[in-house]
Amino acid sequence: MADRRSAISVMPFTSTSPASAGPAEVLAALQFLLQVEYLQAALYAGAATPGLVPTTDATVYTTLTAHSTKHLSLITELITTRAALPAPSPVFDFTVKGAFPGFAFAAGQYATLQMLTQIVEDFAVRCYLGQLGVIAADKVALNTVVTILTVEARHASQVRRLRATQGWITGNSRGDLPAFAQAVYDGEDNVQQGTVNVTSVASGFGEVAGATQAFDEPLSAAQASAILTLFVV
Amino acid sequence: MRIELGSLAELHATTRRDFLRLIGVGGALVLLPSFVTACASDDVTGLPASGGPFVIDFKAGDVAILQFAFVLEQIEADFYSRVVAAFAQSNFTTTEQALLTDIRNHEAIHRGFFEATLEATPGASAALKVTPAYRGFAFTDRTGVLAFAKQIEALGIAMYNGVAQYVVSPATLTLLAKVAAVEGRHASAIGDLITPRTDSFAPVATDDLFSPAKVATAAQSNLVEKIGFLNLPEGFLQGPNGNG
Numbered sequence: 001m002a003d004r005r006s007a008i009s010v011m012p013f014t015s016t017s018p019a020s021a022g023p024a025e026v027l028a029a030l031q032f033l034l035q036v037e038y039l040q041a042a043l044y045a046g047a048a049t050p051g052l053v054p055t056t057d058a059t060v061y062t063t064l065t066a067h068s069t070k071h072l073s074l075i076t077e078l079i080t081t082r083a084a085l086p087a088p089s090p091v092f093d094f095t096v097k098g099a100f101p102g103f104a105f106a107a108g109q110y111a112t113l114q115m116l117t118q119i120v121e122d123f124a125v126r127c128y129l130g131q132l133g134v135i136a137a138d139k140v141a142l143n144t145v146v147t148i149l150t151v152e153a154r155h156a157s158q159v160r161r162l163r164a165t166q167g168w169i170t171g172n173s174r175g176d177l178p179a180f181a182q183a184v185y186d187g188e189d190n191v192q193q194g195t196v197n198v199t200s201v202a203s204g205f206g207e208v209a210g211a212t213q214a215f216d217e218p219l220s221a222a223q224a225s226a227i228l229t230l231f232v233v
Numbered sequence: 234m235r236i237e238l239g240s241l242a243e244l245h246a247t248t249r250r251d252f253l254r255l256i257g258v259g260g261a262l263v264l265l266p267s268f269v270t271a272c273a274s275d276d277v278t279g280l281p282a283s284g285g286p287f288v289i290d291f292k293a294g295d296v297a298i299l300q301f302a303f304v305l306e307q308i309e310a311d312f313y314s315r316v317v318a319a320f321a322q323s324n325f326t327t328t329e330q331a332l333l334t335d336i337r338n339h340e341a342i343h344r345g346f347f348e349a350t351l352e353a354t355p356g357a358s359a360a361l362k363v364t365p366a367y368r369g370f371a372f373t374d375r376t377g378v379l380a381f382a383k384q385i386e387a388l389g390i391a392m393y394n395g396v397a398q399y400v401v402s403p404a405t406l407t408l409l410a411k412v413a414a415v416e417g418r419h420a421s422a423i424g425d426l427i428t429p430r431t432d433s434f435a436p437v438a439t440d441d442l443f444s445p446a447k448v449a450t451a452a453q454s455n456l457v458e459k460i461g462f463l464n465l466p467e468g469f470l471q472g473p474n475g476n477g
Contacts (some may be wrong), residue, residue, distance in 0.1 A: 055432060059341060070438035074473065125414050132410050132421035133403035143472045146394045147439035153417030154435035158425060166335065167422045168415060176377040193346055194408050195353045201345025214339040214346075216414035218407060 016070050016168065021137040023082065028132040029078050030141060032221060036127045037072040038089040039231055043120050044068050046094065051107035057162060064117070064155055071148050078141050091233040099180045099230075114163045115177055121156035123184045123227060128220035153216065168213040183227050188217050209230060257449055280367045280459035287458035291465050292447075295405045298396045301445060302409065303347035304363050305389050308455050310344040311365040312316060312385060313337035315452050317374045323373035336382075365388035369396055379427050387441065388451050389413070394442035395477055399466050442472025447474035 044065040053061045079086045094116055095103045096203050103112050113138075115117055128149040135142050155166030165175055172189040174181045191211045202211040219227070287304070291297040316323075317337045320330050351360035371377050393413035400406040419442070424433035443451075449460045471477050 021237055023371055043365050059431050060434070063435060067435060067438040074439070129407060129414060132397075132407050135401070136397075136406050139398045140468050142397055143394070143470055144439070146397045146410060146413070147442050147474070148392045148474045150394060150417035150420075150440040151435050151438060152439075153414040154424075157418035157421035158434040161422060161425065162430075167332075167418045168335065168339070187265035193411070194350055194404070196349040197251055197348055198342055198346050202342050202350060203337070205341040205345075206335065209344055210338040211337070213335065213343040214415055215411040216418075217411065 002179055021134040023138070025134050025207055026138045026141060027079065027082055027084050029134040029221075030082075031084075032224070033073075033127065033131055033145070034079065034086055035090065035228055036124050036224075038069065038076050039228065040068045040120055042070050042089070042092045043094065043116060046105035047113055047206075049105045052110055052113060054110060060158060060162065064159070067155065068150060071151075074094060074148065078144060082141075082213060088100045092231050092233075093233045094231070096178075096180055096230055099178045111163075114159065115181075117159045117206065118156070118165070118186055119164065119177060119181050121152060121159055123224075124152045124189075124221075125149065125156050125216050125222045126184070126219040128218060130180050131226060132218075143202075147179060170209050171212050171215070180230055183223070183230075186221070187223075188212060190217050191217070238443070254422070260392060266438055266446055279366050281454050281456060282459045283366075284364065284457040284459060285457070286461055286463045287361070287363060288463055290463040291399070292463065295379070295401050296351070297355070297408070299351055300406070301359070301448075302392065302412070303360065304350060304387075304456070304460065305448070305452060306340060306344040306347055306412075308361050308365045308452065309385055309389060310340040310449075311360055312367075312381065312455075313340050315367075316378050316382075319372040323378070325378075329375075331384075333378075333420055334359070339415055339419070340374055342391070343415075346412075350435045363460075365455050366457045367455065370399065381421060382423045383420065384426060385455075386416055386423055388443075389416045389475070390420060390430050390450060391441040391443035392445075392448040395444055395448060397442075398470050437474065439473040441474050441476060441477040444469045447477060 010114045020043045044061070047061050048065065050115075067125050076086045083105060089090050094105070096116075100116070103109055103116075105113070111143055128145060132142070132145065132149075135145050159169050170187060172185045173186065191197055191208065198211040198214065199208050202214075203206065207211065256471050289300050289304075293300075294338055313333060313336055317327060317330075317334055325333065332374065348360045370381065393409050395417065397406060397409070402410065421434040424436070427433055445465060447460070453460055
């Protein structure tokens with residue numbers, strides 16, 4: 001348990017991205033992404049319970065699980081090849097401190113699993129986005145991380161659409177998700193992209209809603225850690 | 234003078250000067266023919282690579298990468314706009330039309346974002362437009378449209394992933410990735426329309442990561458202008474799929 005706490009707090013860097021992050025900052029960013037991958041791996045391990053995922057969606061979940069396993073091993077490898085020890089996995093609580101009371105990956109709980117999958121995948125996209133500025137200092141790590149990021153976005157889109165939600169995020173809407181999930185969507189309503197307020201180019205193209213859908217948004221390490229903590233026992 | 238993709242990067246400085254003088258815009262960064270108004274018809278805007286050279290000079294740093302992304306976003310936005318405009322004659326369901334309209338909106342916003350960003354970049358004067366080419370493509374045909382959409386989304390993703398290693402500013406890197414992530418969301422939706430509830434929303438665990446030259450070669454078949462590069466960064470680091 002002590003390991004788990006120290007793993008979560010192993011982020012000495014700030015939320016701003018230094019132009020020249022060093023190897024220690026890169027490693028801390030990778031260790032954080034490892035936590036995000038542990039979260040997904042634990043979710044998909046639970047999803048394998050027979051009778052939980054209906055056969056119509058079985059291939060989708062098999063794919064999500066296989067990719068999650070691959071991502072976990074890629075991030076682990078990036079850490080070990082940098083002569084560091086991957087932090088251990090926390091123990092996760094998918095009732096999310098009681099927000100999903102009684103959730104136990106049991107048959108008949110697919111609707112809750114789908115909500116959790118959406119939350120975790122949308123969260124992962126924002127976590128990866130938030131670490132790019134630091135990881136940029138290490139091009140090998142960067143190349144792996146960007147190719148995982150776009151796949152996380154594919155996953156998020158698919159699981160959203162499986163539950164009849166659009167594949168993209170509108171404003172900072174969490175839709176029908178419970179209140180704790182709001183933190184996963186806060187800031188997604190940003191329309192200032194670099195020097196451009198993109199509502200200025202959204203006229204006739206979905207207006208403000210379209211402008212927010214067209215860009216995913218990063219979570220800072222502090223924001224992301226606070227969310228991750230909700231899932232830890 | 235014939236300009237071949239990839240050959241520009243190998244030109245010596247004197248040759249480059251000669252080249253710029255030859256085509257009559259000495260010192261200009263990017264070269265365009267007099268801009269041809271898009272045809273009224275939905276099929277042909279011109280033959281691929283039949284226009285003047287369109288040169289991106291990587292000496293400009295991150296600006297060059299924004300220019301390159303702008304080229305692809307122009308193709309994507311133009312493509313989906315034509316798809317949406319052809320709905321009355323096409324065989325998409327109402328649900329599919331709504332989804333494709335959303336994607337059209339996002340791509341048009343991406344296009345507008347890069348244009349505005351480049352226009353606001355001091356000294357860039359670089360928000361130059363291209364003419365997409367389609368060679369009689371049937372915008373009313375669901376199967377063909379989805380196949381093209383899948384291809385262009387995957388190419389966009391591979392482009393963003395491939396240029397990341399060359400981006401200097403961490404802020405610009407993150408901006409590009411914010412767009413790339415939404416392209417990933419699109420690719421997933423398109424893949425699932427083609428073969429629902431299979432692995433086609435995400436065929437591999439890591440997306441492709443292509444070199445600018447590989448992306449340009451693929452994009453050329455949908456561009457009237459002949460795209461070329463100057464001062465391409467030396468060295469290209471492959472991604473996990475090793476196919477860039």
